[in-house]
Amino acid sequence: MHAAAPAPQGPPPYQVVGKHAVMPETRHDEAARFNYLANMNQFLSAEFLPRVKRAYDKRALPRFHSEHGRPPEHRREVRELMSEEPAYQAWSAMRRATMEQRQQAGRSVVLRQLDRLNATAKAAAAEPGLQLDPNFLPPRYLTGVDHHCMPGGYLCELAPDDVSAPANYDVGIFATTGGALGRYSDGGGMAVAEWLKREHPEFKPRRILDLGCGLGHNTLPLAQAFPHAEVIALDAAAPMLRYGHARAVSLGVTNVRFVQGNAEAVKEPDASFDLIVTCMFLHETSYTAIKRVFGETRRLLAPGGISLHIEQPQYQNMDVYEQFIRDWDAYNNNEPFWTTMHEMDLTELATEAGFDRAKVFETGVRAVVDAALFPQAAAAQKQEDYGRSAAWYVFGARA
Numbered sequence: 001m002h003a004a005a006p007a008p009q010g011p012p013p014y015q016v017v018g019k020h021a022v023m024p025e026t027r028h029d030e031a032a033r034f035n036y037l038a039n040m041n042q043f044l045s046a047e048f049l050p051r052v053k054r055a056y057d058k059r060a061l062p063r064f065h066s067e068h069g070r071p072p073e074h075r076r077e078v079r080e081l082m083s084e085e086p087a088y089q090a091w092s093a094m095r096r097a098t099m100e101q102r103q104q105a106g107r108s109v110v111l112r113q114l115d116r117l118n119a120t121a122k123a124a125a126a127e128p129g130l131q132l133d134p135n136f137l138p139p140r141y142l143t144g145v146d147h148h149c150m151p152g153g154y155l156c157e158l159a160p161d162d163v164s165a166p167a168n169y170d171v172g173i174f175a176t177t178g179g180a181l182g183r184y185s186d187g188g189g190m191a192v193a194e195w196l197k198r199e200h201p202e203f204k205p206r207r208i209l210d211l212g213c214g215l216g217h218n219t220l221p222l223a224q225a226f227p228h229a230e231v232i233a234l235d236a237a238a239p240m241l242r243y244g245h246a247r248a249v250s251l252g253v254t255n256v257r258f259v260q261g262n263a264e265a266v267k268e269p270d271a272s273f274d275l276i277v278t279c280m281f282l283h284e285t286s287y288t289a290i291k292r293v294f295g296e297t298r299r300l301l302a303p304g305g306i307s308l309h310i311e312q313p314q315y316q317n318m319d320v321y322e323q324f325i326r327d328w329d330a331y332n333n334n335e336p337f338w339t340t341m342h343e344m345d346l347t348e349l350a351t352e353a354g355f356d357r358a359k360v361f362e363t364g365v366r367a368v369v370d371a372a373l374f375p376q377a378a379a380a381q382k383q384e385d386y387g388r389s390a391a392w393y394v395f396g397a398r399a
Contacts, residue, residue: 010038010039010042011035011038011039011041011042011175011178011179011180012178012179012373012374013031013035014026014031014034014035014038014174014175015031016179016183016372016373017174017179017183018182018183018184018185020184020247020250020251021120021124021246021247021249021250022117022120022121022124022163022167022170022243022246022247022250023167023170023171023247024106024109024110024113024117024167024170024171025109025113026109026171030105030108030109033101033105034102034105034172034174034175035175037098037101037102037105037172037175037176038174038175038176038178038179040094040098041098041175041176041178042178044091044094044095044098048090048091048094049091049325051087051091052082052085052087052088052091052325053321054087055085055086055087055088056078056081056082056085056088056321059085060081060082060084060085061081063081064077064081071320072320072321073320074320075315075320075321075323075324075327077320078320078321078323078324079324079327079331082324092328092332095328095332096332096333099148099149099333100149102149102172102175102176103148103149103150103151103168103172105172105175106168106169106171106172107151107164107168109168109171110164110167110168110171111164114158114159114162114164114167117163117164117167118159118160118161118162118163118164120246121161121163121242121243121245121246122161122242123246124245124246124249124250125161125242125245125246127245127249128257129245129248129249129254129256129257129258130241130242130245130257130258131257131258131259131260132238132241132242132260133260133261136236136238136260136261136262138155138236138237138262139236139262139264139285139286139289141284141285141286141289141336141337142154142155142236142237142284143155145334145336146334147284147334147335148333148334148335149333149334150165150168150169150334152165153165154166154214154235154236154237154239154240155236155237155238155239156239157238157239161242162239162242163239163242163243163246164239165237165239165240166214166215166237166239166240166242166243166244167243169214169215170185170215170217170243170247173185173217179370179373179374180367181217182368182370182373183370183372183373184217184220184251185217186217186218186220186221187218187367187368187370188217188218188279188280188310188392189217189218189219189220189221189222189279190221190368191310191365191366191367191368191391191392192218192221192222192277192279192308192310192365192394193221193222193224193225194365194366194368195363195365195366195394196225196275196306197225200306203274203275203306204226204228204229205226205229205273205274205275205305205306206228206229206230206274207229207230207231207232207272207273207274207275207302208222208223208226208229208230208231208232208273208274208275208276208277209231209232209234209266209268209273209275209276209277209300210222210231210232210233210234210277210278210279211234211263211266211276211277211278211281211293211297212234212235212236212263212278212279212281212284212285213233213234213235213240213241213244213258214235214237214240214244215240215243215244215247216233216244216245216247216248216256216258217279218277218279218310219231219233219244219248219256220247220248220251220253220256222275222277223248223253223255223256224253226275227255228255229255229274229275230255230257231255231256231257232256232257232259232268232273233256233257233258233259234259234260234261234263234266235258235259235260235261236260236261236262236263237260238260241258241259241260244258245258263278263281263285263289263292263293263296264289264292264293264296265292265296266296266300268300270299270300271299271300271301271302271303271305271399272300272302273300273301273302273305274301274302274304274305274306275305275306275307275308276297276300276301276305276306276307276308277307277308277309277310278293278308278309278310278311279310280310280311280312281309282309282311282341283311283312283335283337283338283341283342284335284337285337285341286337287337287340287341287344290341290344290349291349291352291353294349294350294352294353294355295353295354297353297397298350298353298354298355298397298399299354301399302399303399304398304399305398305399306396306397306398306399307396307397307398307399308394308395308396309346309394309395309396310365310392310393310394311341311342311393311394311395312326312342312393313342313393314342314343314344314346314393314395315342315343316345326342327339327342346395347360350395350397355397355399356397359397359398359399360396360397361395361396361397361398362393362394362395362396363394363396364391364392364393364394365391365392365394366381366391366392367391367392369381
């Protein structure tokens with residue numbers, strides 16, 4: 001008899017999520033909903049999505065080849081083909097439903113205790129490190145978009161000193177990612193910090209800029225990795241900054257200043273930062289905005305400085321089916337600029353912004369496994385080759 005295959009490890013229970021002063025509290029049934037969503041997301045990704053690929057390979061692709069005498073040449077052709085495929089229809093509908101359910105679950109948790117959350121963030125605002133501009137006008141590409149099905153998007157304010165949008169984001173992302181970003185959902189920042197330590201151990205930035213920081217998930221690991229650096233976390237959304245500042249105060253990180261501003265026109269002197277980062281930010285801007293952000297990055301970066309943009313990989317040299325699957329968010333998850341951004345030639349844009357082409361690079365940084373959540377995976381990661389386990393795409397340049 002063959003030995004039974006080991007059961008796949010499910011996502012960690014929601015109850016182990018990282019806690020801080022402005023993290024919404026969850027009751028038993030609320031945590032159970034997040035546990036359901038985390039397991040459903042894992043099922044859709046690990047179990048159902050491979051079946052969609054098999055349906056493409058065994059049914060849809062031969063049908064297309066029979067009709068056209070060639071394979072699909074563009075992801076648009078794959079989308080048209082797969083729109084009639086029941087496996088894809090079912091997978092897509094369930095994935096969209098889990099996004100809507102995740103927002104509904106998070107929003108109900110937050111609204112139940114919004115007065116307390118807002119009061120906690122307001123009290124933390126007495127501590128230094130929060131700089132809001134009451135006259136600030138956010139970029140048009142952020143207005144009127146319910147990113148990730150989040151009602152009102154990042155800018156939504158339901159009350160004075162509101163933090164409902166970032167609280168909703170924070171309380172649900174652990175379930176959305178199945179804990180893969182760690183207890184505090186700060187895996188992007190952790191990965192960059194580890195990469196810098198590994199690849200540039202001599203690098204000691206004095207000033208760090210995180211553009212489009214959101215609520216600072218990925219800012220704080222960099223601030224903790226370089227405790228003597230001054231860190232500026234810049235974002236257009238006042239609620240995100242209020243929450244991010246309160247979160248940092250609660251977690252004891254004191255070298256970050258949360259500033260409201262536009263990444264296309266940063267109010268800082270030329271060559272004043274040694275490290276400039278973005279994390280899953282570029283795809284939520286616009287074509288014009290990215291050109292300006294690259295221009296600002298070049299202007300702000302000090303000689304010898306490093307800029308790093310963490311994103312999903314670009315579509316160049318990617319299989320058309322893979323492009324089609326990755327493009328799902330543009331059509332079904334309220335990511336209106338996703339497609340255009342991932343088609344862009346970032347190297348060309350960087351050189352147009354003034355970077356030396358020889359100093360522009362693409363690389364991968366390894367996702368840092370949270371040993372408290374996944375002890376076996378963390379132990380195995382220590383034995384892996386770093387390059388083989390690199391999972392985050394990074395586009396960067398040196399000044």
